[in-house]
Amino acid sequence: MPVVMDAVRIGRSLARIAHEILERNRALEELALVGIRTRGVPLARRIAQSIREINQHEIPTGALDITLYRDDLMRTAVGAQPLIRRTEIPFSIDDRRILLVDDVLYTGRTIRAALDALIEFGRPKAIQLVVLVDRGHRELPIKADYVGKNLPTSPSESVQVHLTEIDGRDEVEILES
């Protein structure tokens, strides 16, 4: 299993993204981070931490579960429903610039669902997309604003992000499926 990012590279990528966010967004009080469950949530918290270390600014951070907005729900006659977890956005998203955070950008369908879910909480001034890995093969017209690593893959492969908070280690690997 080729490991394409180790803990050091993941850390550097997230630190760079934090700097890019600060460079592109002047009004810090308008910013908020929303992580997509599962692994977007710890990534969003780490970016918030990096920004805090850079300029002591606290960016509000939330968690979004997009399961109920998925376009592939109810399409199969067998098998259990996907597990839903709590969405926690403890701030108003109205007139904020929302940084939507996910681990892997692939078909774009998760982001489509996340945009639908997010819009129901209010009307943000803008939504920007942050991903740790962009592996290509988009099925929808969606593009990331901040990318940790562009990773050319074939559709038969899968990209697995492991994060310490959930998996006990920081690593990105490519698996042949």
Added chain:
Amino acid sequence: MKKDLLSIDDLTADEIYLILDTTEAMREIGQRPIKKVPTLRGKTIVNLFYEPSTRTRTSFEIAEKRLSADTLNIAVATSSVQKGETLSDTALNIEAMAPDMIVMRHASSGAGHLLSRICRSRIINAGDGMHEHPTQALLDAYTIREHKKQIDGLKVTIVGDLLHSRVLRSNVKLLTKLGAEVWVSGPPTLVPPGIERFGVRVSARIDEAVADADVIMMLRIQQERMQGAFIPSLREYFHTFGMTRARVAKAKPDVIIMHPGPMNRGVEIASDVADGPYSVILEQVANGVSVRMAVLYLLAGGVDVD
């Protein structure tokens, strides 16, 4: 999950926990400015109520609408049932219009099972006679877990008209499945014979039953189902089995008092207990919507393959 939810027997302990965890996520939707998600878009749900109901029918309807299902209510008083149509004919006619789910309440025990056999739609039992009311037991379990963090090892005392209560049967099955110690108490005429076989402790002395209880659940005296003299008088019933502050004081200091509604104040429960600090009766109602959203969501998916 099985195709239908007719009884707590249809659920394993793991599936009950899955429903309770899903409820937690559904609850957040009810706190949003826009209380709606698109999950059940295009699904048709028929609420078929053969018995009067305010709470359960409203609760299901709100849950269905929050999940974007198309819902319609058939109140039997204005339907062809008044013209003599049988339950299975009514069901087959509704089924011919291809709904995805039917939520049914009926005065006869087992009515949901009859529908389950003849319908392709998924059936949710919203109360069948004196048999079961599974979503009530699930919302009760959710409410208990919220206050007590767990259900395993709790002493839960259920008091009242045990004989006619579908809420009792569903709750006993669910709570014992999750490891609670369930006590029941009521006048001997209202205790179903053989109830010990469900794994509950029976006591005719309410003070013994509520001693050190973590949860007290009061059941309504169901006069509409009583044919004959089960209790001498409502006043005497209140004197012997009514939940008063003095009796609440015998339970644990952090006891919660539950009631599935509708309440008969001054019959099974004193007003100052129903409205008092230990009462979670209105929380039960609020949680009912989230639990039913969870059940609708989980049942709307695929069937388990064994």
